[in-house]
Amino acid sequence: MKSNHQHNFDSQTSSIGKFHLQNKTVLIPEMNRIGAHLIAATFRSFDSNARVLKTYTGLDLGKKHTSGKECFPCQVTLGDILLFLKSEQEKLGAAFDPENYLYFLPESDGPCRFGMYNKFQRMVLDSFPGLDRVKIVSITTTDGYSLEGVIEPERMLAFRKASYIAVVVADIMERLLWRIRPYETREGVTDEFIENAMRQMESIFEHNAAENDFGGILAKLEEITGAGRTLIDPAIPRKPLIGIVGEIFLRMHAQSNQDLIRVLERHGAEVVNSSLAEWVNYITYGQLRENKNNFRLDFKQLKFAGLKDHFQKIISFGGDLFYQEMRQKQFYNRARRLLDFEHDHKVGHLEKLLRKEDIFTFDVTTETCLSVAAILQFAKEGYNGVVNVYPFTCMPGMTTSAIVKPVMNRMRVPYLDTPYDGSSQPGRETAIRTFMHQAAQHFQRHGRKGIIQKLAA
Numbered sequence: 001m002k003s004n005h006q007h008n009f010d011s012q013t014s015s016i017g018k019f020h021l022q023n024k025t026v027l028i029p030e031m032n033r034i035g036a037h038l039i040a041a042t043f044r045s046f047d048s049n050a051r052v053l054k055t056y057t058g059l060d061l062g063k064k065h066t067s068g069k070e071c072f073p074c075q076v077t078l079g080d081i082l083l084f085l086k087s088e089q090e091k092l093g094a095a096f097d098p099e100n101y102l103y104f105l106p107e108s109d110g111p112c113r114f115g116m117y118n119k120f121q122r123m124v125l126d127s128f129p130g131l132d133r134v135k136i137v138s139i140t141t142t143d144g145y146s147l148e149g150v151i152e153p154e155r156m157l158a159f160r161k162a163s164y165i166a167v168v169v170a171d172i173m174e175r176l177l178w179r180i181r182p183y184e185t186r187e188g189v190t191d192e193f194i195e196n197a198m199r200q201m202e203s204i205f206e207h208n209a210a211e212n213d214f215g216g217i218l219a220k221l222e223e224i225t226g227a228g229r230t231l232i233d234p235a236i237p238r239k240p241l242i243g244i245v246g247e248i249f250l251r252m253h254a255q256s257n258q259d260l261i262r263v264l265e266r267h268g269a270e271v272v273n274s275s276l277a278e279w280v281n282y283i284t285y286g287q288l289r290e291n292k293n294n295f296r297l298d299f300k301q302l303k304f305a306g307l308k309d310h311f312q313k314i315i316s317f318g319g320d321l322f323y324q325e326m327r328q329k330q331f332y333n334r335a336r337r338l339l340d341f342e343h344d345h346k347v348g349h350l351e352k353l354l355r356k357e358d359i360f361t362f363d364v365t366t367e368t369c370l371s372v373a374a375i376l377q378f379a380k381e382g383y384n385g386v387v388n389v390y391p392f393t394c395m396p397g398m399t400t401s402a403i404v405k406p407v408m409n410r411m412r413v414p415y416l417d418t419p420y421d422g423s424s425q426p427g428r429e430t431a432i433r434t435f436m437h438q439a440a441q442h443f444q445r446h447g448r449k450g451i452i453q454k455l456a457a
């Protein structure tokens with residue numbers, strides 16, 4: 001990393017954290033396109049001037065200011081923020097005020113490197129004169145993405161609800177895209193349709209989210225689903241169904257995964273990517289699970305001091321999870337009445353499945369437990385193949401691969417690992433083509449029927 005400015009370690013605490021959004025421009029990195037835009041619209045509904053950062057065009061800058069050892073999503077998001085701030089600086093000249101911006105970068109407590117992105121990016125921003133005053137807003141998985149200090153206390157609950165709905169609606173709109181596009185009546189029509197639908201939905205969120213008026217959002221979603229259904233050519237027969245799991249940024253960021261879903265579709269697939277809501281529910285579920293475990297442990301050891309706190313958290317996270325799953329089901333059910341796209345996994349069910357098969361455990365956190373369980377679930381639901389997407393050297397991604405490969409072999413379900421680091425891999429297309437050939441054979445033999453198989457040891 002090139003540095004022309006002294007990094008002050010105090011900035012790790014004074015310039016990363018929970019800062020109030022009011023009167024600032026909130027900069028949101030684009031992970032999945034629709035999700036980022038609906039979340040930005042939700043922020044705007046709560047009177048903050050939020051905008052989505054243009055993505056992937058700053059990758060050279062991201063690479064220039066990293067050593068190469070960082071995870072790929074860190075390089076991509078760093079490039080996005082640097083390019084934006086540099087262009088703003090050039091455009092506004094003396095009027096550029098770094099304190100007008102808040103860079104929104106959630107974190108996770110690891111144990112892998114996601115907890116270090118914001119700290120590392122802080123050091124890079126601090127190395128540019130002026131950019132040390134751009135604060136990083138970081139909400140964290142350790143408190144279940146609490147928004148305390150970011151938004152007024154009396155509006156916090158409304159914001160949490162609205163942003164969760166934004167996540168669910170974005171997931172559903174993506175599922176519509178993947179359900180319609182392989183069967184579209186005219187090439188390109190689904191992409192145009194979904195882009196246009198996203199803009200309409202953005203405007204509804206901007207006007208209705210702060211009031212938690214979800215009726216209008218639901219009605220719009222139904223209208224979009226109904227209109228999307230008409231783009232399907234009924235003469236095109238159903239295709240092999242492929243499930244995607246893996247590291248959340250890579251599997252959702254089309255540019256980073258070199259448009260994997262479209263490539264799979266080109267080779268004859270209908271694809272379902274694991275959702276963003278699954279991750280949000282997993283965070284809430286994890287907090288609930290941890291507090292239940294702590295409660296049990298303290299009770300057994302007769303340590304009564306912490307029981308009340310654990311109990312309050314069980315109630316609070318339990319309530320959050322109940323609300324999230326209830327809303328998710330409501331939105332999916334309403335849209336699925338109009339078009340038969342795939343439903344989402346319930347995290348509690350994934351944990352039960354993992355416990356039953358006894359090949360991994362939720363006690364080891366990170367995405368591995370979600371990915372391993374989701375792969376098993378896809379296989380049991382009759383998917384014709386599964387792809388694991390992750391950044392090159394990603395610890396949870398490689399762990400998933402090591403555990404799941406032999407299991408998929410035994411279940412005779414086609415499986416493919418696709419690590420990415422931004423370079424083009426000449427053999428990738430061939431690997432995908434071979435994988436899709438196997439998936440097509442699986443489809444011919446089993447159709448899409450769930451094959452509940454015992455995992456032979």
Ligand code: SF4
Binds near residue numbers: 071073115247393396
């Ligand atoms: S999940 Fe993978 S890519 Fe993300 S921080 Fe951890 S190791 Fe890096």
